[in-house]
Amino acid sequence: MKQLLGQFGRGTVVVLEGDMANPEGIDRAIQQYDPGFIFGIGHGLPDLYTVECTQEYLRVGSPREELMKGRIIHLNSCYTGARLGPSLVRKGALAFLGSVEPFFFYIAEPPCSSRASMTVFLAEHEAALSILRGRTARQAHMDRFHAYEKEIEYWLAGPGRDHPHAPLLARILQIDQSIAVMHGRGDASIAPPARAAVLPVQMATAIGFTAIAVSW
Secondary structure, three states: OHHHHOOOOOOOEEEEEHHHOOHHHHHHHHHHHOOOEEEEEOOEEOOEEEOHHHOEEEEOOOHHHHHHOOOEEEEEOOOOOOOHHHHHHHOOOOEEEEEOOOOEEEOOOOOOOOHHHHHHHHHHOHHHHHHHOOOOHHHHHHHHHHHHHHHHHHHHOOHHHHOOOHHHHHHHHHHHHHOEEEEEOOOOOOOOOOOOEEEEEOOOOOOOOOOOEEEO
16 A cells, blocks of 8 residues: 555655554544545454554444544455444445455465565555545445456456466455445545545554465
């Protein structure tokens, strides 16, 4: 995501990672910048989203849901599109993008070292990039869908078809595409003059995992 953000020369994008991606740091950034868009990477459950060191940040029914009012939220994490996303929209968030089941990714190669290791994120994060370009939540959701199609084609019929795990990579993409959802106002956007965007990123590791595809 940090590599992809290099293409944006306007507006304010605040990236919080490591120790800065804790609940208090995220709250401070939201209060300081009043972002129109919040994108988060972290572990999730149907009712819960966590940040650095799996600290709880958002839970259905928690007072912090009020902080999401008037904003577009995109959480790249397991399950949060099932109940947390709809709850945030009911409490005033403009739109929510996320996944309703476990989000899978490939760990047989080091993170960010290859197209294979990044493929699901290249597809999923297209929605966030679209929001930052000023497109609506519905357009961003469709851009995400088409990005998944592009990645699937890359592994099934394109340059990636000779990769030893090409069929598995395509299958992982198909699963993640099938669980991607959008809730709320499809016409919501942060079109110019855009407010800031805050991106808290949990620094997750895959230590101890032996599977090639794991859920986030």
